[in-house]
Amino acid sequence: MLIAGFSGIGKTAVVNEVHKPIVRQRGYFIKGKFDQFGHNIPFSAFLQAFRDLMGQLLSESNDQLEVWKTKILGALGENAQVLVEVIPELEWIIGKQPSILSIARQIVEQTHRGKLSCISVPREGTEFIIQIPIS
Structure with missing residues (x-):
């Protein structure tokens, strides 16, 4: 879900409310925020969100990490290193590429x-x- 709007209208409050039931059901919830400090970094909010996801995945069991490794490498194939370049934490899950x-x-x-x-x-x-x- 992508939420857009002017500063101060409650976007963060909405995100924080959506977060609760997802986490309660053991789902993965990630968020990233475009702000004045990251405005010159393309896709900064998405990078922030996926780095957050890597942190959540790394808290899983080794068996679950293997499942994620297989899924990620299956989807990315030979292009995995391209994503590791922008999301270095990914290497901790899929290994050296x-x-x-x-x-x-x-x-x-x-x-x-x-x-x-x-x-x-x-x-x-x-x-x-x-x-x-x-x-």
Whole structure:
């Protein structure tokens, strides 16, 4: 549920009331708030909410954590590391994931029979070169 409105109209009070019956039924309840301090961070409220969810999941039993790990990895597949980059707590649940660069290399080399290389100069940056054959 997304609640929007002007400051001071009671949005937080509504959220706090909805929270009670969900928690009573052992449900997961997460919330995030867009505020003046996070206005320049894209999706800051969603990141806040999902970090909260990671904390709730980490309080579960090891068996329940395994269930969540399976569900999350099943949904994210090779893209899991992308989310770990923005929600670091996720790694505590799903474990270390292959780096995004290693996945890109695998796609370029194995799927497209191409070549991925890089040139790195200290204090100047890194250039990645991707070669994919046309035929």
